[in-house]
Amino acid sequence: MKSFFILVFTTLSVVFIAQSQTMEDLVNDPDYIKSVTFNKEPEYMLPVFVIGEPVAIEFDDVIGDEADYYYQFEHYDYNWQPSRLFKNEFLDGIDDMRIFNYRNSFTTLQSYSHYTLSIPNRFTRGFKVSGNYMIHIYNDNRELVFSRKFMIMEEKAQVGVEIKRARDIKYINTQQRVQYTVDSQEINFINPADNLKTVIIQNSDIQTALYDIKPQFNLGNRQEYRYDTETSFWAGNEYLNFENRDFRSPNQNIDYVRKKDLYEAYLFVHKPRYGNEYTFFPDINGNYLVTTLDNEDNAVQAEYVNIHFSLLPTFNLPPDASIYVMGNYNAFQLQPENMMIYNEKRGMYEAKILLKQGFYNYRYTVVYDNGEQDPGFISGNLWQTENIYTVLAYYREPGGRYDRLIGQGAGSSENIRN
Template sequence: MTSQFKYFIVLVFISFLGNAQVEEINPPNYIKTISFKGSTTESQLPILKLGEPLLLEFDALLGNEPDFYYVIEHYNYDWTPSNLVKSEYLSGFDNQRIQDYKNSFNTYQIYSHYILQIPNQQTRGLLVTGNYLISIFNDDDQLVFSRKFMIYEDRVSVGVSVKRSRDVKSIDQKQSVDIVINNSNFNFNNPLENVKSLIVQNNNLNTAISNVKPQYTLGNQLVYKYTTETSFWGGNEYLYFENKDVRAANVGVQFIDLKDIYHNYLFINTPRANQIYTYNPDINGNFVITAVDSEDVSIEADYTMIHFALEHPELTNGESIYVYGNYNNYALEPDNQLLYNAETRLYETAFRLKQGFYNYKYVVVDKNGVLNEGAISGNYYQTENNYKVLVYYRDLGARYDRLIGLGEASSVDISN
């Protein structure tokens, strides 16, 4: 189909959404290792300064070099479509084919590695701040996957500090985020209504806190010091494994086997919810692709079947157990759901991952779809978590929400 028709499909899709919040679409099984970041950060949730390059990479495990196309849309703070037309937020053109790709070399699993950098020759840059969604389509105009990202400008300074919970009932399990927005060089009109904030823990939008209004103003400062509204469950340090050498068991890998591809069997994990907190350095759910004896890990790192096993009593009230991390964008999909094996008395699952160092955790979803991240790993105030605070502002008569500030803090500096 023509590129004009593809663009028409996207416009119809956006119009259909109306005022509905857009959600990220997770990829099918043949799309793996989506790496989405800026030029200076390894985060899988790009929060970029206006003008900073954007880099999206992924693998297609098909072996036939399929074509993919990208479309970029601008959104409001609440992820409803903004009123801007494309020329107002994008310089150049999107809806272009991703031309930069290369095929795997000397691997059991054949794949093609795709690289999209913005700006490029067709898409020269993004013009305004705010929320964005990039959607990847195949040659049949089918939406393959989509990812959210944000563009900000430094108009206000955002002070962030992490405290122990002020609620004595959860003082040992939760972390509270205090915020001070200094707008001495920026004039707010009606800040209680026009300023909006988003608090993100470990780059996971699924657990982010939004729609928290400033508690009070103090001169040129907006202050947030709530008891419960800005508090997160502390969670626990992520589990991890590394399989940079597919021919030998490495960190977290108990033993290996070679079938059609290499199979890595991780050590059996046990629940940590009722144990004493133990410091265990992690990378807050992220992953890094690594492979020994490789000059270009993007095409020389192989795919292995990773076998997860959790020692846990069988759940009988409709709950489900998943293993997730930044490697799959914290998705809850059939692929990463663990099923109970009555013979081994273990919850088990297996899926393909590219060689590397991975953080992961086990989470429980109840029969109503409510996520409980700490049911298996526990919640501890001592856990080292990363927090980002994004500040949005829409002036009187404006047609979109600007992202005017970004603050960041780690709970390694937590205080009472």
């Protein structure tokens, strides 16, 4: 009886831990955490690192009280379910350590503390295995503050990606489909239908990735994915953008700036682009770059500005839908701050978001109560839109306990074909 009780208690504990982990993963950033970035270029901020490559994450706390933050890492399967590995199997060194590297802002109206965590460091030397990871940031009370996903890759496979228009005449002008191959000279794929997993990501938005795509056929060890609907994405439209590097001269797409307790920057009023013809203008696919005109150290000298967004409602918004200002500035999260509220006096939807000086891409996205997103409702879906699609390939050997990330490939719809 005692053994049975221990077994039941252990099983329940494992279930409780797994459920707690899953719930923690769903926590959005609090309103005082801003500008969370990995050490990736702004044009391509998808956080995929080759194993052994340095990994760094930076963020600001706009309370600015030099709070203590602690970090932990967890390992996940390809579909972001906790893996079966113990921490000492995937982490070289220890975590649950305080972030010591932080600096306070100066010469800014909005005070903030800027934190930087770099791997390797004296406690955490690196990651032993490839796959999906999350970094969890905790406060002094052991409460989860925020999390970020990233991936560690071992280069064992070649992934070829090609972007084409949809075959279905119904979607030929609004969707883009991704065709790709996975091949390896080092791994002999055994039962690839079950053991080889792929994930397709549009731009840097991990939230809307496609999973569970199986190979259609193979040529030797080369796996072919030639689907139509299963690997299709709504094309969307080019991202909108603004730049506020300087307050003393005109800035891109900013109507005017006022100084109150903080700087208040008002963007030009936008009209929906749905139904308009495609117009090309370069963007960075939803990403952003902190930059100023005169400062030497943007990490602690760039100002935080309240950015005011206004959208003219020449459409009927469904009663079960809301509008969000979406972009990688907050990892495409749905937060109260970036949800637009209808201003009856002005007759338009508005949002005010506190953002660090820089160049930002964003779009207006309709989100339904069931979680479904429709970026084309306001901006339209145009097959000519330039998007970057990344395909990640994961493999689990027979009897393996985790999904190895063995390769990635990327393709741009700039050269889309029929």
